[in-house]
Amino acid sequence: MVHNTRWGILATGGIAKAFVKDLLKNPQTRNASDITHTVTAVASSSSSSRAQEFITDLSLPGMPKAYGSYEELVNDPNVDVIYIATPHSHHYQNARLALEAGKHVLCEKAFTVNAAQAKILVDIARKKNLFLMEAVWTRFFPLSVQVRDIIRKGGEIGEVVRVLADLSIANADGFDVSSRMVNLDLAGGALLDLGIYSLTWVFQTLYHTLPPSQRKPPSTIQSSMTKYPATGADEDTTILLTFPTTTPADDRRASHGIATTAFAVHSHPRGTPSIRIQGTKGEIQIFGPAFRPVKYRVVPVDEKKEIREWECEFPDGGHGMYWEADEVARCLRDGKLESERMPWEESIVIMEVMDEVRRQNGLVYPEKIESVEYPVAL
Amino acid sequence: MVHNTRWGILATGGIAKAFVKDLLKNPQTRNASDITHTVTAVASSSSSSRAQEFITDLSLPGMPKAYGSYEELVNDPNVDVIYIATPHSHHYQNARLALEAGKHVLCEKAFTVNAAQAKILVDIARKKNLFLMEAVWTRFFPLSVQVRDIIRKGGEIGEVVRVLADLSIANADGFDVSSRMVNLDLAGGALLDLGIYSLTWVFQTLYHTLPPSQRKPPSTIQSSMTKYPATGADEDTTILLTFPTTTPADDRRASHGIATTAFAVHSHPRGTPSIRIQGTKGEIQIFGPAFRPVKYRVVPVDEKKEIREWECEFPDGGHGMYWEADEVARCLRDGKLESERMPWEESIVIMEVMDEVRRQNGLVYPEKIESVEYPVAL
Incomplete structure (x- = not known):
């Protein structure tokens, strides 16, 4: 049986475009006959017309919803998993928004701004029985x-x-x-x-x-x-x-x-x-x-x-992001909360390394983006 | 005028052989028409026959003296500069022996075991108006x-x-x-x-x-x-x-x-x-x-x-050590105590880096080779 995953796209910048273009490629061209992907909704934080523009520009099939707020997106019952494509300063707030709404999450790298934020996201995913993964696409090549x-x-x-x-x-x-x-x-x-x-x-x-x-x-x-x-x-x-x-x-x-x-x-x-x-x-x-x-x-x-x-061949002229999307789809199909290839623990260890590197070199981001408080308007 | 440098070779191992083989090459083949090199004496710390063997094996011209002790070598009035080819554990003692005897010194790398030893050698060379250089031959390629x-x-x-x-x-x-x-x-x-x-x-x-x-x-x-x-x-x-x-x-x-x-x-x-x-x-x-x-x-x-x-061409089939030998010869001819291309200060800074790396990682050599005392029998 072919398992379809319904994606909600959070943010409409360059990385979101690259990801969605790959989602649209026929999985059969990369020998993935067990899963398919659909984009069911797209949200821009600035306006729904911007989301609609994204849908139109990429000729997304199936009439996905266009939202002007992330809250609407994460509450759409026709979305299984939210792909977070905002700058990393915003990942913690955005991923938490999606998890709190009961949505699975694929969150762009770097996962969060610091390890404390990463740990909280993982805790929430675990408690709420939701899939969560840092989108380190290269690992799935x-x-x-x-x-x-x-x-x-x-x-x-x-x-x-x-x-x-x-x-x-x-x-x-x-x-x-x-x-x-x-x-x-x-x-x-x-x-x-x-x-x-x-x-x-x-x-x-x-x-x-x-x-x-x-x-x-x-x-x-x-x-x-x-x-x-x-x-x-x-x-x-x-x-x-x-x-x-x-x-x-x-x-x-x-x-x-x-x-x-x-x-x-x-x-x-x-x-x-x-x-x-x-x-x-x-x-x-x-x-x-x-x-x-x-x-x-x-x-x-x-x-x-x-x-x-x-x-490395990139079937159907893809950028290479479909392999991680396929991993997400299979994890969702199999009821897994995390991918063995990009496990929570490893994302956290890497964030801890980056925390320590920043500490050693006195690199601090503004308090509101380092904060673990939620919600914080950024 | 062609300036000839008379070398005394301290130790007879592989690196000494490689160096002397290069000394024997005709400088003209590398466009060095201003200097020549002669080996006037060779010493082994174990026996004069070993030194003689070295001379015979390499067919050294001009009947160089063969010594069974480094003391005899550094006191030979027909030697201008001592090339030190012992393990680095021995460099400080050997180089100091030569400097104390009033001889110029080219000392294999690593210069000494620690920066304290290097500084003392440099002080002696400066006071006694003698040439001293760490033999980092690669720099002269x-x-x-x-x-x-x-x-x-x-x-x-x-x-x-x-x-x-x-x-x-x-x-x-x-x-x-x-x-x-x-x-x-x-x-x-x-x-x-x-x-x-x-x-x-x-x-x-x-x-x-x-x-x-x-x-x-x-x-x-x-x-x-x-x-x-x-x-x-x-x-x-x-x-x-x-x-x-x-x-x-x-x-x-x-x-x-x-x-x-x-x-x-x-x-x-x-x-x-x-x-x-x-x-x-x-x-x-x-x-x-x-x-x-x-x-x-x-x-x-x-x-x-x-x-x-x-x-890089290696004229006359050389190993590449003649370029540093030529530098030594020119410095001696010009009355220079150090080479601008491998200055004392830089050898010391590099030894200080190695000291710090060893300190950070708890790497200590036996006390007698770390010592700045002289003479110490090793």
Whole structure:
């Protein structure tokens, strides 16, 4: 039986557009014949006409409702799950609004502004028996799944000792002070916007590849930040994490994860790998931006062994967000509250790392967006 | 006029052999027509026959003296400069022996075991008007000179914001406990033996490229270490340095240097760059091991600009150590006490970084090799 998921889209910006475009792709083209997706409602906080414009622009089928408030959206009985596509400053308030209304939630990354907010959302989801997931779409790419499998099996690159993961965007001219990328009122800066992907690669390789019972948070978190002169947001953040074991689990050794992110340089100019997963027998190199990897290459140290490449296909010309949408649909179908591939606990550990990195470097967002109070008008 | 330098070789191991082989190459093949080198004496601490064997094996011309003690070597009036090729545990004692005897010194890296020892050697050299230099041969490669020039000029890769430099050797099986690589009595471990090259690349790109008056030690030093189970030496060390400016000097921004070193993984498998010097307009990638780079590649971010490659030639089949020997010869000829390309102050700052990294990770060598006392029999 094919299970259909009815989506409500909260916010109408660029990321919402990209997500919905992927939702519209035929799941069969990616061999997903067990699930389908429908957009049943879209909301803009500014006006229903803006939501209607979004529906019209994307030619959404089935006459979805257009709302001018998020409250109306989360109370629509024809919506199963709310996709939250606001800036991360707003995630806690928006996700909580949806959960309190009894709706399942897929919430864009970074999950929240701090770990305290993340924990409250998780508690509410657990109590109310609702699905909740941070929308780290990259984790659901077939490429990511394969890379994690290679690491878990251990044979091809051996024991993983070090991971270098970068997302940097070569915008040396900087951003306008009003840009959400550098606006502290929107929790702007490299860390939450780009660094989450560097951390995703460190965590999905050095942490998530261990059996859940053996996953341990970093034993040390060290970091350094350069601030964007005009606003004080971080523009260049480097994080050194030490994990107490290597993968496959070996607690004689620690492993190092180096997560970097910067506005001013480029993580992968002209085909340079943006991520290197270094094991005792070889390494996996990831090509393309950390958020949308397009190829991996397994490079054995032993020169007699062949270098192996695998390119990621994006069926039906998709951006790659449908794989996470499919995961959400299957979790809902199966009555799961969380995805094993992006579990609550791991989202919280990553938020705790970001909290600590900000603490070490004196990066504080305005009180109302750091607050766990609800509701707070932002 | 051609200036000849008369070398005394202190110790007869692999690195001494490599150095002397390069000394024997005809300087004209590398367009050095202003200087020549002669080996006038060789000493082994164990026996003169071992020194003689070294002379015979390498067919050293001019009948150099063979000594069975370092004391005899440093007192030979036909020697201008002593090349110290012992393990780094012994550098302080050996270099001091030579300086006290009034000889100029070229001392293998790591310079000493700690910064306190380095400072004393520098003080003695200054007082006695003697030349002294840490033998970081890589700095004198035409490739290194070119790379520093590109950074200084700033045009090709813009403002340098981040440098990733690694030397790791893919010896996952580990070393025998008696190996000097892991023997704490010889200050063994990744940091002093391999990490010095990672730090060399960070320093020669982010620090040395500034005018001397603007060079500032790292504003933060953060690090993490994995210990070799059998001996407690470090087998995997990662260092995150923050410098207060970028290069060319811009103190609105900081820069990050990430120096890594490990036994278990490979820094540059199958042609992967081992060093990335990341600027706002592009990056310089260094190929080959960090100690003996063979190629650099300038990768502009702008896809319309060509990628530029330059390969290092090693005239007369040399290993690449003659360029530092030529620098020593020219400094001696010109009456200089230190080389501008590897100044005392920079060797000391790097030793201070290594001291701090060891302090952060509880890595202590035996008291007699950490000692600044002299003489101490090791």
